[in-house]
Amino acid sequence: MANPLFFLTLLALSLSLVLATAITIQDFCVADSKEKVLANGLACKDPKLVEVNDFFFSGLHIAGNTTNPVGSKVTPVFATQLPGLNTLDISIARIDYAPWGTNPPHTHPRATEVLTVLQGTLEVGFVTSNPENLHFRKVLQTGDVFVFPTGLIHYQRNVGNGHAVAIAALSSQNPGVITIGNAVFGSTPDIDSDVLVTAFHLDKTTVNYLQSKF
Numbered sequence: 001m002a003n004p005l006f007f008l009t010l011l012a013l014s015l016s017l018v019l020a021t022a023i024t025i026q027d028f029c030v031a032d033s034k035e036k037v038l039a040n041g042l043a044c045k046d047p048k049l050v051e052v053n054d055f056f057f058s059g060l061h062i063a064g065n066t067t068n069p070v071g072s073k074v075t076p077v078f079a080t081q082l083p084g085l086n087t088l089d090i091s092i093a094r095i096d097y098a099p100w101g102t103n104p105p106h107t108h109p110r111a112t113e114v115l116t117v118l119q120g121t122l123e124v125g126f127v128t129s130n131p132e133n134l135h136f137r138k139v140l141q142t143g144d145v146f147v148f149p150t151g152l153i154h155y156q157r158n159v160g161n162g163h164a165v166a167i168a169a170l171s172s173q174n175p176g177v178i179t180i181g182n183a184v185f186g187s188t189p190d191i192d193s194d195v196l197v198t199a200f201h202l203d204k205t206t207v208n209y210l211q212s213k214f
């Protein structure tokens with residue numbers, strides 16, 4: 001018979017991991033970059049060793065380099081970049097867009113996103129799951145705010161004349177990003193091309209081309 005102590009330990013461990021993000025029972029849990037334990041979130045640094053810079057990040061005044069095939073760049077400030085965010089269910093990112101630059105369709109599996117346009121004109125949209133595949137789309141100007149609900153596929157595109165900048169606030173210290181094209185055509189190892197031929201109504205040559213592009 002299995003050792004009941006083992007199950008108790010497992011239960012206590014899983015409970016503590018759930019509590020690590022679900023309920024805040026301490027002022028903070030600054031991520032300890034040296035700790036290698038894989039918990040639901042990052043392990044806490046000894047509060048006595050925490051310093052002011054654990055709650056600080058500098059760099060969002062710097063424009064991201066948009067010289068890339070999609071013409072946009074996300075500069076994330078998640079728990080990895082700002083250890084003080086650990087367990088606090090919030091994070092932020094700066095997004096830069098070259099003219100006609102696109103932040104391609106993607107989803108954040110763990111976060112709702114509130115996007116604020118700081119500069120320029122952005123077309124934004126998301127697609128719902130219920131009702132299925134309803135597309136909400138809008139053009140935003142400087143100062144406009146838009147919300148992308150948790151998990152839904154969304155995108156932005158610069159439709160103004162110049163560079164555009166937005167700030168995204170996300171309801172997770174570690175929102176996760178799944179970019180649809182990359183996940184489907186650029187996985188490691190590849191999804192079998194026959195699966196993609198069927199899924200996307202494409203011929204094999206096109207699937208192979210797309211797989212070479214991602």
Ligand SMILES: *[C@@H]1O[C@H](CO)[C@@H](O)[C@H](O)[C@H]1NC(C)=O
Nearest residue numbers: 063064065066067068069073
């Ligand atoms: C931006 O990225 C491109 C492509 O990687 C690179 O050639 C260029 O030097 C970068 N520009 C700056 C200012 O870092």
